[in-house]
Amino acid sequence: MAKRDLGQDGPMRAVCVIGLGLIGGSVLRAATSAGRAGWAATTSEGDAAAARAEGYSVEATVEDALRRAAAADALVVIATPLPAVREILRKVAWHAPEAWLTDVVSVKEPVSSEVGQLLPGARYAGGHPMAGTSSSGWSAGGPDLFSDAAWAVTVEDDTREDAWCEAAALALDCGARVVPTSAAEHDTAVARISHLPHVLAAVLAAVGSDGGPLAMSLAAGSFRDGTRVSAGSPELIRAMTEGNRVALLDAVDDTLGRLGAARGSLASTGSLKSTVDAGNQARRILDALGDIERERTTIPLGTRNTLRRLREIGDRGGRIRTLDANSAVAEVPPMG
């Protein structure tokens, strides 16, 4: 988490974090660890008290935090569950309409759409750090939660490049790697690799538990791993999965199709070869990503192709590692 500024002469941009749960609390800790000024607000008195006890600045109300952000030209980070975002945006529109703005909510099209309605012309780029635990709240977080994690930062045709850089710089300061992507592509992707796993974990837990005490006493690693995320807060899981309905339905339909095909093959020929081989091959692709040599490429900022090139990096499975006033450096898996 090296200190970084965007070539500004002044100090690093301050952050104003709204929401101090697992993610928001970790953002506040990571950003201040990286040398930024930071403060927060939360409707959870428990999280507020815990953060204050550790010496963090927590304003009495969201409005107070936002007014302070407006005065300091800070970056506002919305870190609440999706259902609370609209109300926060209304307050941003009232108290800090000019502030730099990002969020860390797990779906991006609904947030982007509400920003468009309530804060047209906002200096906004959406974000989503791909990190978490089954626990929630301030106490579950830490400054290293995002270390080496992927952190999506959205690029649309009308995204302001300076706003994108502010959101990306926060992610890099938090130790993450930035994946540029559109909100729509993000939501389609996370439906498959985050929201679907939560639905399948819940279904597996229930089907296993239906096997009664004997099944539960025999349950070991495969069942524990496959159901781990079902231990998380039902409210947060619902906010996340239900908030990405259309893309998740598509992923669930693909799952029903593949599982139905497995069932048919097992019933008719007794074979699960196609299913098991396809799963093994897919998992090998994932595991290989940790090992492959990535190509470094530099993307100049401020050109008319910058946003398009950033998004291409994300589409190819690449990520931004550093950012300065002139360019972004990306690491991209080799083609083919």
Add this chain to the structure above:
Amino acid sequence: MAKRDLGQDGPMRAVCVIGLGLIGGSVLRAATSAGRAGWAATTSEGDAAAARAEGYSVEATVEDALRRAAAADALVVIATPLPAVREILRKVAWHAPEAWLTDVVSVKEPVSSEVGQLLPGARYAGGHPMAGTSSSGWSAGGPDLFSDAAWAVTVEDDTREDAWCEAAALALDCGARVVPTSAAEHDTAVARISHLPHVLAAVLAAVGSDGGPLAMSLAAGSFRDGTRVSAGSPELIRAMTEGNRVALLDAVDDTLGRLGAARGSLASTGSLKSTVDAGNQARRILDALGDIERERTTIPLGTRNTLRRLREIGDRGGRIRTLDANSAVAEVPPMG
């Protein structure tokens, strides 16, 4: 792994392990660590060489190992994948028909049925240690693999109590806790908590990978955990899942039903409440099992109710912790 004998005056019973993969190799190491004499045979030259290099006794052929077992009145442990069991049993019938016999194969009715055909009157009880990793082969194992793991040992109406005690004693010597169960109940239970998780992991890996490079680069904990076991050997996963076809079909059908209901609810009302709540509740049951106070109960051996009482322990989610010549001590979750 305290030393234990069944009140015999002589040394602990020797073990003859057929197959030196992850499970068989770990059984040989754990049983000899506990003080037993032990030797093995395997058709894998790599596993044989690796075991010999660590000082273990590996016979040149399965036949040699079985003849040695017959001479020593040893416990033969079949630790091959299911498809190889029949051929091993034929050799047991020829070279060591009187030997004590158990196995560590992940499905129990097919093994039990083949033992019944090829070795009627065998001194046999089936076993299944609920432990493993995504890796396979001798090198993946170790003497502590079974530490505190559940290890099913089958009880049928015609099971010989002395044979059951021999199989259970091996499990206890390996550091495991014995779950008494019938082969049929075992297979029904593990379809839900072991074989279904492998099928779902494969399906999830494939659906996620269909999301392309962007999805793979955003994949984090929930996807990694949910697909972990799909990294295992496809041959071993197929041997296990395809070998439990009937029970697994039932578990897959329940999964299709629950997932279809989730899909319908998400599409119509936008809610996943039933699915998420049911999953959370089920996972809490599993997690609570690690914490609850269990009642200790002693089951006298050698009575006409012994086998029935053992099986009741397993049905209630209980497990055997110690065994001597006169009794088994079980720990059982409280009723209700």
